[in-house]
Amino acid sequence: MLEIKNLHARIAEDETEILRGVNLTVNSGEVHAIMGPNGSGKSTLSYVLAGKDDYEITEGEVLFNGENMLDMDPDERAAAGMFLAFQYPIEIPGVATMEFLKTAMNAQRKARGEDSLSIPDFMKRVKAAANHLNVSMDMLKRPLNVGFSGGEKKRAEILQMSLLEPKLCVLDETDSGLDIDALRIVSDGVNKLRSPERAMVVITHYQRLLDHIVPDVVHVLSKGRIVKTGDKDLALELEKNGYADYVDAAA
């Protein structure tokens, strides 16, 4: 589903190189975790996949279901099935959450040549998804993410993810800012979306999240490269020994 080949990327503004040759293949049905110390390039990788133009690709390619994803605009990537759950979901004053959800869902449907959702069908889907994630109708009436707590923002991200039904979900530090209960709700929401047709890349600093969302493969990212790949036990090892070994290995 996702093939990243020798990906190099730098910050467009000051040309600082962040990704220095990332190779990663994720197949349908798999959940991959990417772990790494601060500054290793985890968030950059997620932004580059989503198409943020603060970054410049200097080398390598990214194929999404065989198509060159780097040539696509962010909205085209989304319509093709890419979803990034933001580490810091953005507050958008004046844009009602429901209006936003409807616009996003219908924009993607339109891009794929599908009909717009009827209002009752849309409402039914939102209510069902909101119910699972403990998102109140009151939250949905507010402007998008405005005044939401950290936990509410993350739940709103997962709500969007379940409504948009992406093929590839990239979760950027979804556990940050969550207490134990919120972590469980969010993880349950993510686990519900696991399916043989869908792939997930879970980016996290801590092993904690991976107790809830159990990965098939764990990678260690350090200084812009994947320096170690293993199974879920690798995460436990990292939790015990820290990243020191890998930081040195990449140097």
Place this chain on the structure above:
Amino acid sequence: MNASVPIKHTQAESDLFERYESARETLAGSVAVSALREAAVDQLRDRGLPHRRVEEYKYSDLRAFMKAAAPLAAAAELSRVQAILEDQDLFGGLERYRIVIANGSYLPTLSDVDALATEGVTVTNLNDALSGEHGAQLLAPPKSGQNDGVVALNTAFVQGGVIVDVAEGAAVSRPVELVQVAASSGAQATRIKVRAGTGASLHLLETFIGDTADGEVNSVFDYDIADKAHLAATRLIVGNCDSARLLTTIATIGAEAEFRSLGFMAGPKFARNQQFINFVGENSEAKIYGVTMVGRDDLADQTLIVDHAVPHCNSREFFKTVLDGRAKGVYQGRINVAQHAQKSDGEMMTQALLLSEEAEMANKPELEIFADDVICAHGATSGQIDEDLLFYLRARGIPEAEAKTLLVLAFLSEAIEEYGEDDVTEGLEARVRDWLASH
């Protein structure tokens, strides 16, 4: 010192003098009214059209903009007016009463006079009153704009208009649209007097439609808001036109009364919406909103002066401007608080969103406070679309143009929604979308 040195008149000014000479015999009014017209023309002769060296017009140089001045529009053809009313309905299915003015003259036959009468609203032809004993009072200039050049231009040429009296305690059940139709070429000058009686309430819609390519439109709205009365005025200055749109509000607010206004602008090449607001009774409130969209190399100016002349009044001024192309936006807002006007509360904010590198916004909020126990604040911001917001929306599959529309709409809606006339909110938001789609 050199006040006696005659100025060199522009083409437009010469045209205006000619316009006056050829129209003076037909312009309505008593002897006193004629004297006011003469004085206004004299002022124009002495000072010229308002220009950038006049402080109030520093950013909106009408003299430089007006290359010529068309004659006043001749009387409108009724069938043409009807066709325009049908074609250019700015409020769609909204149930409302209508008062029609075409080419500067009141048309009672097309106005809902009888229905309005049952609601306690009387409509009188301005020209009848101008010829009467108190005619000159109807042309009184704003207190804080005695020598305003645009108002003087109006006084000189006012062709007609209406006086709208709302009876004491009357709560008019539907909005009243005061629609001014340009049914042929030529300039238009109108004056509207609205007297809201004690405890009355009314929502006015002020619109300008028709084909107005070559003449300036100059309209003065003078509101007397009696004690405990509520008046809302939604003014739409929309549509592409190459000539100037010059609109003036004079509001005099009694005690425990409320005045709300929204000036909504999109389209004209040169538009100025100026408001002179004066509290004369205590415990009253004025909420003044502006929503401006301006593109190409057009100019849109929202100017206001709020006079807290008495204690215990609140005013809120909230203006939003979106600029594109090489457009210029102007906001000048001044709150004056007189020495004895204690416990005044004024809160002024102007915000601009620039969609292009070449657009420019002049924000000039001012406070002039002589009382010592007041709460007054002002603020001004100018910025571009937040790239992070845009990226977030695009990452959810919303194409760039649509995402920008959402963000601009969100920006402007804040003022439309705070204004809070739910009858028109949806229609105005649709007009914002239309404007964005055409840019």
